[in-house]
Structures are given as structure tokens and as C-alpha cells.
Amino acid sequence: MNFSDSEIVASILEKEGFDSTKDIRDANMIFINTCSIRDHAEQRIRKRLEYMQSLKKKNPQLVIGMLGCMAERLKTQLLEEEQMLDLIVGPDSYRDLPRLMAEVESGKKAVNTLLSIDETYADISPMRYDSNGISAFISIMRGCENFCAYCVVPYVRGQERSRDAASITQEAEALFHKGFREVTLLGQNVNSYHWTWDGKEIGFAALLEKVAQINPLLRIRFATSHPKDLSDELLQTMAQYKNICKTIHLPMQSGSTRVLDHMNRGYTHSQYLERIVAIRSFLPDCAISTDIIAGFCDETEDDHKKTLSLMEQVGFDYAFMFRYSERPDTLAADRYQDNVPPEVKDRRLREIIDLQQKLSYQSNKKDVGNTFEVLIEDFSKRSKAFFSGRNSQNKVVVFPITGNNPGDYISVKINRFTSATLIGEAS
Secondary structure, three states: OOOHHHHHHHHHHOOOOOOOOOOOOHHHHHEEEOOOHHHHHHHHHHHHHHHHHHHHOOOOEEEEEEEHHHHHHHHOOHHHOOOOOOEHHHHHHOHHHHHHHHHOOOOEEEEEOOOOOOOOOOOOOOOOOOOOOEEEEEEEEEOOOOOOOOOOOHHOOOOOOOOOOHHHHHHHHHHOOOOEEEEEOOOOOOOHOOEOOOOEEEHHHHHHHHHHHOOOOEEEEEEEEOOHHHOHHHHHHHHHOOOOOOOOOOOOEEHHHHHHHHHHOOHHHHHHHHHHHHHHOOOOOOEEEEEEEOOOOOOHHHHHHHHHHHHHHOOEEEEEEEEOOOOOOOOOHOOOOOOOOOOHHHHHHHHHHHHHHHHHHHHHHHOOOOOEEEEEEEEOOOOOEEEEEEEEOEEEEEEEEEOOOOOOOEEEEEEEEEEEEEEEOOO
């Protein structure tokens, strides 16, 4: 989501006559787009600001702004704590950047962190400033209303609102005609997407179908699905279209129903597993990834073992795994004690990571001998003698270069693997 927002900001600034640079030392204005999901993310931003301060000492005219969720969460507090900041801009206030920059030019500090009930930036064509020209993100909605106990997103991104379905399909079609061959539809919970188009109610499954119908050569991915809202209708749509990638990111967070209830996730252990069974039924070759939090408030050893057990039952292809960090002003911070000792969190997280490495290894091992259609994205980072791309299951595939080019589809037979990569040859 932050990368997509950065492309929107770049588009707004380009219209004001600004250009981008890949060398931060050449910039006369620097914006840091921030995340507040975890404390670790905010601490990284603080360290980055220390470096920015050194740049500003060398160039007092340098303008430094903070955008996004951290800006929204801390607001004017940041101006007191981080003296080098000139602008603080929340995720719904990017259109106001030209006015705010004019304030800074007049010698003032500038802040706008007002949340909106209708801003989706639907009319702004994002500037693909750091794109490979093959894959692109399309934001289909903003905000969130799930209020998971650990999560700050509803407070920093506002209430949920969907983007005009016609503008989404138009953006996807325009990208295809520019040579892009893959789009990822983004939302905090894409399953909640809702729009009325020509008097007809359009949910996410219907939107996904409309984008898939643009052209069979345009691949479609999406993130993120919420387990409580993942419908059979969506799975049926995915099964119907070859160009809808067979991968679903379905955050589990915990395998314990008691912890899930504490988290306000809206589903139980058995309900999550039922959705996994449904995915396997409709999409036997679908890859499933997840998010897992270790050491949430009051989590016991038994709760932790239930998480490990559910991981093994599902056999996730890959996962994003974190230790719990309390975020101020969330339901968890208000209602619960962060009472799992840090050393216990670390140990549980290590056990989760170790198990997932085993599961990812097993998942990739099963692919040896199989042939996949791969969208070539670029040369391999390790060698210009190899291409790199991804298959429908979102697995990275590396193979010796052929007469093809990035943006082409090619069949690759897998003959070996690592824990993170499939390695093969064009077939």
C-alpha cells in the first residue's frame, strides 16, 4: 500500500514540475513514506531521520517531509521530536502537498493529517517511477473497519471506502496497453470491496472478473484477503480464469481460537481451516501464504503449539512472521497487558520461522519436475546469464536466458530449488 501511495505522491509532484532522482544527495526535497504497523518499522524511520539530519546540516535549504501512517499517528508530536521535519502529511492529504510546500517555502512548518471519508485518489494516474515496466500495483480501496486488537491501520487510514470500479478497470487496461503484463489489486481487505456500477452491485469477485477479462495476457494478483470474508464466489472466479494467479495471502495470525478472539479477528481455528479446505477444493494448485504474530497478549504455550499445529495442517508455502509489539491507541493497548516476556516471544518466533522454513522447503521440493508458465520480469540479481520471473503461485523462478524478453511468458521445467527459489530451464 505504501509503495502505491508513493506513486500517487510522485504523480502529484510531477504535475507541480518536480522530477525524481535516484541519488538522495541530489535531492532538494525528500519525502519519507511511513508505516506504523509495527514498532520496528517506526524505529527504522527514526534511524533514517538521523541520516536526513546530516544531509540537512550540509544543505540547510533541504526540505524534509514525512508522509503516511506514522505521520498520521504522531502528527504534531513529530515536529517537536524531529526538528528537521518541515512537512507532516497524512495518507488522505496528498492532494494538499502543493499548498503545504508553498507554506514551507514561506518559512513555516506545514501539517495536514485530516482523514477523509471519500478520498480514493481514483482520478490520479500513479507515476510508475521505480517500475520494471512489467508489474504494477492498483489500489482498489482505502481504510479498514475490522479493528483487529493489535492493529493501528483503522486509526491512521480511516474508514473503509472502495474506489470506482470503472476507474480500476480503465487503469488496468491502460497499463496493459503500455506493456505491463501483471497488476496487483491492493486493499487492506479486498474481500470487502463494494461498488455500484450502472445500477449493479459489484463485489470483489465481480471486479476481479472484469479485470481478468481485459486480456488473457494480463495476470492479476491481489492482497490482502481476510479469512472471515473469503467467499466461495471469489474462489470460483479464480478457478474460471487462467490469468488470475493461483495464490492467496490469508493472514492466520494465530492458531488458537482463544487468541483469535482476543485479537478480534472474527473467525475461529476451525473456520480458518474450513476456508483452507475450500481453497484446496476449488484451486488444488493454489499457493497459500500467511501472516503470523508470536507472543500476543496472554498467549500461552498451548496457544503457541496450536499455531504450530495449524501451520503444519495447512502447509503454508511462505509466511510473514513477527513478534507482537504493542501499538499505542489500539484495542490491545487499551484492554490487555503486553505480558509475554520478550525472550519468550523471541523463542516462539524462532520456532515459527524454523517450521515455516521446513514447510517452504517441502513446498518447493514438490515442484521439482513440474513445468510452470513464468512471466519473465528481469535478469537474475546474481547473474545476467539467467532470467528471473514468477509463476502463478508467486514463486520466484530462475532459468538460463533464452531468446525471450522481460514481459514474455515462457514455460519452465523445474529441476532444482532452494528454500526461496525454483531453478529450471525453458522447456
